Amino acid sequence: MGTYGCPLSPVTCRNLTLVVSTLKIDSKTVWMLRKEVKTVLRSRWLLFGFMISPMFAWLFQGAFLSFIVAQTTEEPEKVYITLEDQGVLGQTLFDQIEANVTILLIDPLVNVTSSEGRDLVENRSVSVWVLIPVNFTQDLLTQNQSTLSIYVNTGNFRATAAAQRIDTFARNLIDVVIRELQVNWYTIAPEATYGHQLAVFLVMITSVLAPAPYVSQSFAGEREKHTLEALLVVPMSRIKILASKLVAGLVLTMLYSVFTIVGILTYNWSIIARVSSFPAEAASYYIGLYTVNVATLPLIFFCQFLILLCAVGIGVVISCLAKDQTTAESVNNLVLLLPTMLIGMLGFTGSIQQYGGLFGFIIMLVPFSHAITFLNGVLSNVATPASLLFDVLYLLGFTVVFLIIGAKLFDREAIIS
Numbered sequence: 001m002g003t004y005g006c007p008l009s010p011v012t013c014r015n016l017t018l019v020v021s022t023l024k025i026d027s028k029t030v031w032m033l034r035k036e037v038k039t040v041l042r043s044r045w046l047l048f049g050f051m052i053s054p055m056f057a058w059l060f061q062g063a064f065l066s067f068i069v070a071q072t073t074e075e076p077e078k079v080y081i082t083l084e085d086q087g088v089l090g091q092t093l094f095d096q097i098e099a100n101v102t103i104l105l106i107d108p109l110v111n112v113t114s115s116e117g118r119d120l121v122e123n124r125s126v127s128v129w130v131l132i133p134v135n136f137t138q139d140l141l142t143q144n145q146s147t148l149s150i151y152v153n154t155g156n157f158r159a160t161a162a163a164q165r166i167d168t169f170a171r172n173l174i175d176v177v178i179r180e181l182q183v184n185w186y187t188i189a190p191e192a193t194y195g196h197q198l199a200v201f202l203v204m205i206t207s208v209l210a211p212a213p214y215v216s217q218s219f220a221g222e223r224e225k226h227t228l229e230a231l232l233v234v235p236m237s238r239i240k241i242l243a244s245k246l247v248a249g250l251v252l253t254m255l256y257s258v259f260t261i262v263g264i265l266t267y268n269w270s271i272i273a274r275v276s277s278f279p280a281e282a283a284s285y286y287i288g289l290y291t292v293n294v295a296t297l298p299l300i301f302f303c304q305f306l307i308l309l310c311a312v313g314i315g316v317v318i319s320c321l322a323k324d325q326t327t328a329e330s331v332n333n334l335v336l337l338l339p340t341m342l343i344g345m346l347g348f349t350g351s352i353q354q355y356g357g358l359f360g361f362i363i364m365l366v367p368f369s370h371a372i373t374f375l376n377g378v379l380s381n382v383a384t385p386a387s388l389l390f391d392v393l394y395l396l397g398f399t400v401v402f403l404i405i406g407a408k409l410f411d412r413e414a415i416i417s
Contacts, residue, residue, distance in 0.1 A: 040248045126153065241410070
């Protein structure tokens with residue numbers, strides 16, 4: 001039994017007592033917290049950057065996608081079609097598609113054999129291929145249902161829209177004769193909604209780089225301006241000084257996360273407004289494809305906060321080692337941008353967990369990889385509570401380690417000075 005009833009060893013008890021006393025909030029700590037927060041709030045350009053950067057990223061994407069949606073509803077797409085069925089209903093569907101190419105925005109409609117269509121799919125040189133299979137008519141007559149196959153490159157906006165129009169047209173045509181048509185889509189590109197991919201990419205890139213100006217200014221900037229020496233002679237522990245700066249940084253990260261949510265909501269609204277004049281089925285398709293699911297916003301907010309916190313922790317270490325603000329910003333951007341861009345690009349090719357061996361092991365060591373798996377799991381609704389918890393704990397653990405290293409470096413700074 002340790003001193004004062006502590007169940008741990010005497011050395012451990014003394015260390016815990018020291019930590020508690022160090023982190024105790026007194027009047028000097030309150031003064032330092034207010035000073036750092038006021039310093040942050042007085043920096044109008046810093047606040048403006050933290051508010052406008054996520055808003056601009058999402059508003060720009062909203063404007064861009066409004067242009068894309070206009071293209072998909074006004075410009076035609078090349079479509080390949082194959083008729084294997086010998087019956088009357090298969091021929092009717094083929095003839096009706098051919099007769100309505102203007103309405104369906106198809107130009108040209110190219111008739112190919114089954115083997116030619118499969119070669120196009122294997123070579124990934126086809127945007128849309130419609131296959132009316134053998135026994136199409138017979139299945140409809142005997143079972144009142146049949147299947148139409150559409151191969152589509154979902155990475156092509158116009159191709160996806162064309163396939164959707166053909167899907168709807170074929171269902172409506174077959175439903176007229178009171179029979180059910182099932183349409184199977186075969187994607188030639190990785191399947192993920194554009195809104196899903198956009199949320200992962202923008203949240204990652206903007207969040208990782210956002211804290212750099214504050215962190216470099218708060219530590220290396222004060223050293224360069226020779227105001228750090230005056231701060232270090234304040235009768236406070238260096239841990240409390242560091243903690244005050246981190247609290248001010250957390251205020252900025254919260255502000256950034258809030259405006260990210262505002263940006264996403266504005267982006268969603270721009271897409272919904274753009275398709276509001278479309279038929280209900282078409283509008284529902286575009287909204288589902290391009291918007292971000294509002295139900296996932298709380299978890300996106302939480303994940304972004306963790307990313308920002310992790311970036312702050314890494315930035316603190318870099319800023320404590322750098323001799324001036326310019327060096328701190330340059331090194332911080334280089335250290336954070338390279339792995340983030342790599343992971344972002346890998347994420348667009350599919351799940352980053354598909355990579356095995358040493359390369360996959362290295363990728364998963366990077367904390368931002370777990371932010372991507374967290375976001376992918378939330379947005380695709382396939383994650384388990386255990387996997388999400390592991391990603392959160394890894395991000396938090398990585399952040400805590402870097403904050404401890406930063407605290408040690410900051411304490412060493414005080415001794416050298």
